Amino acid sequence: MMMSCPSHPPVDFQFTNPEAGxxxxxxxxVFVAGMLQWEKELHGYEMTLTNTSTDxxxxxxxxxxxxxxxxxxxxxxxxxxxxxxMKLTIDAVTDHEGAKQSQDIxxxxxxx
Numbered sequence: 001m002m003m004s005c006p007s008h009p010p011v012d013f014q015f016t017n018p019e020a021g022x023x024x025x026x027x028x029x030v031f032v033a034g035m036l037q038w039e040k041e042l043h044g045y046e047m048t049l050t051n052t053s054t055d056x057x058x059x060x061x062x063x064x065x066x067x068x069x070x071x072x073x074x075x076x077x078x079x080x081x082x083x084x085x086m087k088l089t090i091d092a093v094t095d096h097e098g099a100k101q102s103q104d105i106x107x108x109x110x111x112x
Contacts, residue, residue, distance in 0.1 A: 011092040012037040013103040022107045024078045032074040036092045041066050046091040049076055053084040084109045
C-alpha cells in the first residue's frame with residue numbers, strides 16, 4: 001500500500017527484500033534491501049516491522065539523508081514465539097515537517 005499527498009509526485013519504492021508473502025523460520029535473517037527514489041529531494045526514511053499477530057513493533061530503523069535516491073539495507077533475525085503475520089512499513093520522508101509516503105510489505109514468520 002502506498003499513500004501519497006495529491007500535490008506531490010509519488011516516491012518510487014523498489015524493494016527486493018523481504019519478498020511479499022514469504023515465510024521465514026525461527027532464526028532466519030530477514031533482509032530489508034531496496035531503494036527510494038523521488039524527483040524532488042527526500043529527507044530520509046523510517047522503517048517499522050510490526051508483528052500484527054501480537055500488535056507489537058519488533059524492529060525499527062531510520063535514516064536522515066537529503067537526496068533524490070536512498071539505498072536501504074537493514075536486517076532482523078526472526079525470533080517470534082508463535083506463528084506471526086508481519087508487516088514492514090517503509091516511510092519515505094518528503095519534507096522536514098514529517099510528510100511521508102509509505103509502502104507496506106507483508107510476510108509470515110514461524111516460531112520453529
